[in-house]
Amino acid sequence: MSNRISMEELESYLWGSAVLLRTSIDAGAYKQYIFPLLFFKRICDVYDEECEKILEEYDGDESALEWEENHLFIVPKGAHWNDVRSKTENIGAALVDAFSKIQNANNEKLQGVFGDAAWTNKNRLPDRLLKDLIEHFSSKTLSLENCPEDELGQGYEYLIKKFADDSGHTAQEFYTNRTVVHLMTEMLKPQSGESIYDPTCGSAGMLISAIAYLKEKGQEWRNVKVYGQEINSLTSAIGKMNLFLHGVRDFSIINDDTLVRPAFIENGQLKRFNLVLANPPYSISQWDRDAFASDKYGRNFLGVPPQGMADFAFLQHILKSLSTNNGRCAILLPRGILSRYAEIQLRENLVKSDLVDTVIAVGKGLFYNSPMEACILVCKTNKPQNRKHKVLFINASDYTTRISKQSYLSDEHITIIADTFEKFEEIPDFSKIVDNDEIIKNDSSLSVTLYVPKSLDDENDIDVDKPSVEECLNVWRKQSKLFHHEYEMLSDIVMGGNRES
DSSP states (O other): OOOOOOHHHHHHHHHHHHHHHTTTSOGGGHHHHHHHHHHHHHHHHHHHHHHHHHHHHTTTOGGGGGOGGGOSSOOOTTOSHHHHHTOSSOHHHHHHHHHHHHHHHTHHHHTTTTOOOOTTOTTTSOHHHHHHHHHHHHTSOOOTTTSOHHHHHHHHHHHHHHHHHHHGGGGGGTOOOHHHHHHHHHHHOOOTTOEEEETTOTTSHHHHHHHHHHHHTTOOOTTOEEEEEESSHHHHHHHHHHHHHTTOOSEEEEESOTTTSOSOEETTEEOOBSEEEEOOOTTOOOSOHHHHHTOTTOTTTTOOOOTTOOHHHHHHHHHHTBOTTTOEEEEEEEGGGGTOGGGHHHHHHHHHTTOEEEEEEEOTTOSTTOOOOEEEEEEESSOOGGGTTEEEEEEETTOOEEETTEEEOOHHHHHHHHHHHHHTOOBTTTEEEEEHHHHHHTTTOOOHHHHSOOOHHHHTOOOSSOOOHHHHHHHHHHHHHHHHHHHHHHHHHHHHHHHHO
16 A cells, blocks of 8 residues: 655655754764665665565565566565664664675675765664664655655755755765756756766766756656766765665766776776766865876876866866767856966966857855855867857856855746857846957956956945855965965966076
8 A cells, every 4th residue: 555755754754864863973974874774774665565566466476586687676685674673782783784785785786885884883873873763764664656766866865955954064075056956957958868977976966967857858868877986985875875766777986086096987098978067176285286297098188287276187087078079068166267377378278179168157155055156167079160269158146046044046047047058149247258269368267257247236236145254264264275375386487487587
């Protein structure tokens, strides 16, 4: 008998598990425990649902239960949710054992998916707490009939967002503002049968957005090949779970450092994809610049970025990963990359390559828990004739809706920006088409406000929802560090010139 779970019930149920942890676990660590338990429960409930249908189809022949082709995932004997639920002590050890058995039985699909949380640490997770969690999750049956893939996926996304809200500054690791992701997907327009890649995929939200776009358009999405790489092991596991819970099966998520060891290689070269969506970590300084300077995959074709800002390293990796026929990408970046002096030569080479199609300035606050202003860089390897040797600049800085100290793009905002992009049109005070030669004359600046400045009325508007002192201080520290780095580089150039003269 179906006991369909409403979205309201699902959200309350999922968040209720986190509430149980509040007195014992830091908010930033909720995801280490809640996501694996949720996924474990889902696997077992779907397995039970499959078993019922198999027995009905094969007239009670229990031997048919052993056929792997009848199951999405195999649950070995002794590794079922109910086996763990029956335990009254050493529950953490029982969970570890069940996770290990399920991973081994589904090695190609589920390796590493349950993470490596300290389940046996009884000081942090006493049996009483784990028993409460197990009983809480046992209160609902997460079968496909009760909770279809898309609905559980939405609930999972809700939980990711809630964890981001609760954990503060750690949220950037695995959560990107979904309305911005929807805009990026709307502009790139994924097609059935294409390959989609995110080199810093986090919880795989961008990849899922591309699949959701195809579903909404009524297009075949099961033949889309999805690829991602993520440096954080827990976050990559979350990404795998997220894709599975959204019904995606044909994917490959690799846990490793994209700049050091790119995971997808074909014939000694970077694998190329039709579509790339990404929100790389911005302006990181701890990376191997020397290795990148002699990169064997040619990812330094525009030049070698400064040590304190690896943004152009990620950008070049993405550009090198685009299909030469119809490759296109949308990348969410800090606006500093558009005009910083230290990267002027890199930008000039980028403009001359004619890969840049559109630059969009979006409003502040769209980076999670930061008032930092962002931009979306759209590049194409095969521009239409009317877009060649030109760049469209869109100033959508004022296109934000602010709710609970977090900025979003409304559906109307997304439609206006995406339509302007699609039509490649100029709109006064909003968009402008600029020739590459003119950009190069402007020190290769891609700053949107240089070409589409705000009107005086806009500049004089009073911002009634200003960021907090702490938010401003964090941004100041980051910008101060970048300024000092650029100043040191400039000093070295000047002193070097003086020595030569």
